[in-house]
Amino acid sequence: GDSVTQMEGPVTLSEEAFLTINCTYTATGYPSLFWYVQYPGEGLQLLLKATKADDKGSNKGFEATYRKETTSFHLEKGSVQVSDSAVYFCALSLASGYSTLTFGKGTMLLVSP
Amino acid sequence: ETGVTQSPTHLIKTRGQQVTLRCSSQSGHNTVSWYQQALGQGPQFIFQYYREEENGRGNFPPRFSGLQFPNYSSELNVNALELDDSALYLCASSRDGTNTEAFFGQGTRLTVV
Numbered sequence: 001g002d003s004v005t006q007m008e009g010p011v012t013l014s015e016e017a018f019l020t021i022n023c024t025y026t027a028t029g030y031p032s033l034f035w036y037v038q039y040p041g042e043g044l045q046l047l048l049k050a051t052k053a054d055d056k057g058s059n060k061g062f063e064a065t066y067r068k069e070t071t072s073f074h075l076e077k078g079s080v081q082v083s084d085s086a087v088y089f090c091a092l093s094l095a096s097g098y099s100t101l102t103f104g105k106g107t108m109l110l111v112s113p
Numbered sequence: 114e115t116g117v118t119q120s121p122t123h124l125i126k127t128r129g130q131q132v133t134l135r136c137s138s139q140s141g142h143n144t145v146s147w148y149q150q151a152l153g154q155g156p157q158f159i160f161q162y163y164r165e166e167e168n169g170r171g172n173f174p175p176r177f178s179g180l181q182f183p184n185y186s187s188e189l190n191v192n193a194l195e196l197d198d199s200a201l202y203l204c205a206s207s208r209d210g211t212n213t214e215a216f217f218g219q220g221t222r223l224t225v226v
Contacts, residue, residue, distance in 0.1 A: 101146075
């Protein structure tokens with residue numbers, strides 16, 4: 001079945017460090033890919049998305065490129081802030097039939113001053 | 114436009130009881146999906162409602178049931194609660210059944226004792 005695998009956390013960084021959170025997927029069709037962020041005590045917020053191969057999603061300094069050849073959608077940010085501390089979820093959605101989100105297990109990011 | 118709202122925010126129930134969770138979809142959205150997020154895990158798809166009809170279901174037993182109303186708000190009902198039902202229940206709304214652009218509520222934290 002369809003699945004998403006993320007690197008395990010927590011990822012602990014100092015402010016202004018470079019961030020990479022790895023995400024790979026398995027899907028039978030041609031999925032759209034997403035990164036969601038969950039701040040403590042809150043629901044999920046869409047961070048960025050990409051709907052086809054080689055698309056780059058970007059938002060708030062975060063970027064991720066849809067790599068079909070490696071089935072990956074790694075999240076990157078050049079300089080993290082303390083306020084970026086949260087849990088990040090990679091997810092996919094298939095375009096056919098009813099579309100639902102299949103999530104990875106999430107990666108906690110902790111940024112210290 | 115109003116966002117997705119869920120009620121209640123927290124709930125404690127006893128094993129064997131029944132519970133109803135509620136979700137008001139974002140203005141203009143006709144599709145509601147429900148997810149279960151166990152502690153430390155990614156959200157798992159329960160089911161989706163599109164224009165008052167169930168439009169897909171994940172791997173959850175029949176004691177998980179739902180409704181969608183003409184105003185597109187939705188309920189999730191769980192009968193015969195089990196301890197493993199303790200989780201954060203998330204509602205997401207989107208347009209036209211695709212769930213591609215899903216906007217999440219803050220969730221209902223259910224604790225079964």
